[in-house]
Amino acid sequence: MSAADTLRQDIIAVGSYVIVQRQKYRKLYKLPAENGGGNMLALGKERVEMSAIIGKPFWTTFKMIPTNSNKKLTNGKSYRLEEVHAAESLDDLKDLLPSGMDNRKITDDGTSQKLSTQEIMELREAGKSGREIVGSLIENSQTFSAKTKYSQEKYLRKKERKYFLYLTIHKPTIHLLQEIYFQQDHVKIGSLRMDSLAQILSYCDVKSDGLYLLYDSGSQGLAAASLLTRIGAKTSGRLVYLHPGNMAQTTLIRAMNFSNEQINRLSTVNIYSLMRMYYQDAMESKESFGSRDASGDSSKLVDPDSPEAQIQCNDSPNLLKRKHSDATVSSMVPKKKPKWLSETQSAVDLLKSCKVEGLAILAAKEHPLNIVKGLLPFLGTSRPFVIFHAYREPLQEVYVMLKQRCDVMNIRLLSNFLRSYQVLDDRTHPDILMNDVGGYLLVGYLVN
Incomplete structure (x- = not known):
């Protein structure tokens, strides 16, 4: 770049x-x-x-x-x-006056502040900065100098939230987006914590030149955006993003402001449409190969674009029957394929051409057992897979199923607990108001 x-x-x-x-x-x-x-x-x-x-x-x-x-x-x-x-910063205001030893003699009766509400509003309307307003409040407070150092800092933080009139514009990153959504409602991103997301990328061995398969049903596109970021721009990597509904969750993919070149290497496909089309094409190829072996003469095969081939395809039980005459059919203008159909077909062709380098499954509410059974055949030999779920019990059943297979090895069920700490002078302790939701990971390798 x-x-x-x-x-x-x-x-x-x-x-x-x-x-x-x-x-x-x-x-x-x-x-x-x-x-x-x-x-x-x-x-x-x-x-x-x-x-x-x-x-x-x-x-x-x-x-x-x-x-x-x-x-x-x-x-x-x-x-x-x-x-x-x-x-502006209010940190130097706490050094204007000395601090007390304790707050036992301070009475909160509402009379310690000499400035009235009307006078404070006049300061704001006059265009005074937040630092000047808070400085006036401190100078006119009868109890600020008697408060302890910790109480003074707490008072300044409270006033700073009210009078701080500054905004900083940040560039969207995976870490910031995850932090925003996790603090608002962690269920919206499937309870996917940042350390769990980092382990998914690490265990899945995401690189810039591979084909990767992702199933995600409830992270608002956070996992897909993370994989695209790790793959990078102007590379040969591809990502097939499978989803259960009619539309994929791409909110956080759009929020990353990816270039068109990077977005074009992402394929969003409904998992049921992909599986149906993939195995239907395989079945039709098998039937055509069997009919050629039964005839014993490959010269009898007709051109796929010839009228005879079109009639054979239309008479196939896997397709719709003809409802009009041959003249009517030949006069009809071919309709353009829907966008979802062309995307599904391109994803099927991509998965048929090569095996995927890594498989990541993030199941929000559904049981991942059948999903794992259906997607493991797309994984290449000696390639990793990662399964994430917010609860342990579904992954335990998947673990038992995988242990019974002879083509899977190094299976591990992981659980992480990331504890955040508040580090301040003389008061370092774990955060009291923290969320312990982090989910569970099941990792392994396919060796067939």
Whole structure:
């Protein structure tokens, strides 16, 4: 990839996805396809005009400037963005006054703050920065100097969340997308944690020059986006993404802003359509080979494009019977194949031409046993497979089934528990409010 292409990818373009961060809160946002007014981002009750970020590099910081239309709004405020070099910090404000030893003598009766609500609102309407407002609150507080150092930091963090008017625009990455969705609702991505996702990519041995098969039914395309990222751009790698429904979950694939060249190496196919078409073609090929052996003369085979071959195909019990005369059929204009049918056929041809280098199965709610039985024949010799499920019991049944086969080896059922810690001065401890959902992995190799 040239330097110009890299620079172009680091510029925020119209219609692309971005990640907006304010404090520790992150949100995925898509810019409209046309550059103009109306690019409004909702942050709680606040609305932010996002047109100013177009054409700017990723990781740029912007300040939220109140607009003149705030007086007309009754349910929130409206802001525009202005580029700044760095965001303000409130860390130095805690050193303005000394801290106390404990908070036992502090009484929260609502009279410690000398500034009234009206005076604070006048400071905000006057255009004062968040640092200036919080500094005024500290100077007019009767109890701030008596609080402990920890209480002062907690007070500053609370005020910073309220008066911090800075946004940072990040480029979407797999780690940020997983973190956003996992914090909001981990069920939306199939309870797929970041360390489990990294192990799936590692055990599946994803490289830039192979063909990989993925079945995913509930991660919003997170697993497919991860495999595409690992395969990379302008490579020879291919990915066949199988899904159970009519439409594949591609939300996070689109959010990664992949190039058209990289998207074209992704095939999204319904698993039932692929299996039916694959084995139907194999059965028809077997029947045609058997009929040739029975005749004993290959010269009697007709051209597939000849009228005789068309009649034989139409009279086949596996196809629809003719409902019109030969003259009517010959006069009909051939219809264009649906997009899903052509994609399925191309995926079938791809799987017939070569075996896949790695197989990954992410079953959200369904039992993966029959899925594993159906997809293992597509895997190449001495190639790995990885099966992920949020619960252990379905993988235990798959483990027992695989142990009975003679063509599978090195089967392991893994369980990880990633514990996060809060590391601060004199108070390092595990996070109290954390999610212990991580799922289970079943890995092995096919040796046939």
